[in-house]
Each structure stands twice: as structure tokens, then as C-alpha cells.
Amino acid sequence: MRVAIVMGSASDLPKMTDAIDFLKSFGVEVSVRALSAHRAHEALSEFLNETKTDGTEVIIAAAGKAAHLPGVIASQTIKPVIGVPIKGSALDGMDALLSIVQMPAGIPVATVAIDGSKNAAILALQMMAIKHEDIKAKLNKHREEMTAEALNANTKIMEQYK
Structure with a gap:
């Protein structure tokens, strides 16, 4: 049982610790990465290839501002992707929220509230509870x-x- 948490920047980590801690409290293994969709796209793709065989069941992706990360991840996997919009710009996270929630048909990203990492963890667990x-x-x-x-x-x- 594994969930991958990918952040667009290391500065997002403080907003994601609730999710990491909550998942671990349920006995779920958590892979945590800071891989920008823009600045580290090849490393992101390599990591997503690893998730195909390492037992990852759900991917939580956190990003602020343009927040392309969850959508880029969803475009490379059929695993469920949960987007966490991060507050961090002049628009208080609304830019990230709208970027994540407005995915094109065929590449969905489940989206939680701005800075809502704990709900992302709970949603991931609910998805996993179908099987576990x-x-x-x-x-x-x-x-x-x-x-x-x-x-x-x-x-x-x-x-x-x-």
C-alpha cells in the first residue's frame, strides 16, 4: 500500500506534512518528491514510470500558481491523481485551484481545497479502502x-x- 506525494517545489512541504503524517498513521507507505513539472519534467517522468511497478495506488500532487503538476502527472498515468492547490501567490491559491480543477475531458484530476492536504490523504485512503x-x-x-x-x-x- 503506497501513495506518492509529488510537490512542485520543496517550499510546498510544510503544507503537505499533514497528508504525509495522516497516511503514515494508517500504515501506508509514502513516497515524497519535489519535482517541478516545468523545471524537472524528465525526473518527474522517470518517477512516474517507477510508480507503475512499485505498488503506488494513488498520487497526490501539490502545486501553486499555474499548478500544472497535477495535470502533467495525470497525463502520464491512469492511476488516480488528487490535486492540492497551494496558496502562495498574490491570488491566494485561487490561480492554483482553477488551474487544477479545469482539466480537459479525458484527463481528470480530483481536487481538494486550497492547502487541503489532509483531505487529499483521506480521499486517497477512501480510494484504497475499496481494495484494502x-x-x-x-x-x-x-x-x-x-x-x-x-x-x-x-x-x-x-x-x-x-
């Missing part, structure tokens, strides 16, 4: 824990404002 029962069980437990936390917060608010 242990991930499915852990995701169900995670959902139950989130529900319990929300209900606990509700109870505290109700008690505070009786």
Missing part, C-alpha cells in the same frame, strides 16, 4: 471518532448555555 479492508476499518473508526468529538463539543455548548 484494513484501511476501510481504520477510516470508519476515524469517522466515528470525529462524530464523537463533534457530539462532545455540542454537549459542552449545550451545558454552557442552559
Whole structure:
């Protein structure tokens, strides 16, 4: 069980650590790379060739500004690609969001919120849960824990404002 996380720049790493940590907490191997679609396209293609045989099931691609990386990756693989638009320009990530979400027909990229790396990890796990029962069980437990936390917060608010 492996997910590849590719960032357009090493400066994107702080925004991706939530995804990396969350995936690892589920026992998923994570390959992390900083490979620009523009400045390191040959190395990117070489890495994508490796993902064909190394057990990678989903690829998460994070990029800011023009954010071509997720689309370039999707054009070279049939594995699911999840795009994470990164805030980092004068447009606060809207440029990256629109670049990632507006893929041409036939080359889809699933897209999460700006700086939404944890949701990208959860979406990757949901895709993998179709095949892996242990991930499915852990995701169900995670959902139950989130529900319990929300209900606990509700109870505290109700008690505070009786």
C-alpha cells in the first residue's frame, strides 16, 4: 500500500506534512518528491514510470500558481491523481485551484481545497479502502471518532448555555 506525494517545489512541504503524517498513521507507505513539472519534467517522468511497478495506488500532487503538476502527472498515468492547490501567490491559491480543477475531458484530476492536504490523504485512503479492508476499518473508526468529538463539543455548548 503506497501513495506518492509529488510537490512542485520543496517550499510546498510544510503544507503537505499533514497528508504525509495522516497516511503514515494508517500504515501506508509514502513516497515524497519535489519535482517541478516545468523545471524537472524528465525526473518527474522517470518517477512516474517507477510508480507503475512499485505498488503506488494513488498520487497526490501539490502545486501553486499555474499548478500544472497535477495535470502533467495525470497525463502520464491512469492511476488516480488528487490535486492540492497551494496558496502562495498574490491570488491566494485561487490561480492554483482553477488551474487544477479545469482539466480537459479525458484527463481528470480530483481536487481538494486550497492547502487541503489532509483531505487529499483521506480521499486517497477512501480510494484504497475499496481494495484494502484494513484501511476501510481504520477510516470508519476515524469517522466515528470525529462524530464523537463533534457530539462532545455540542454537549459542552449545550451545558454552557442552559
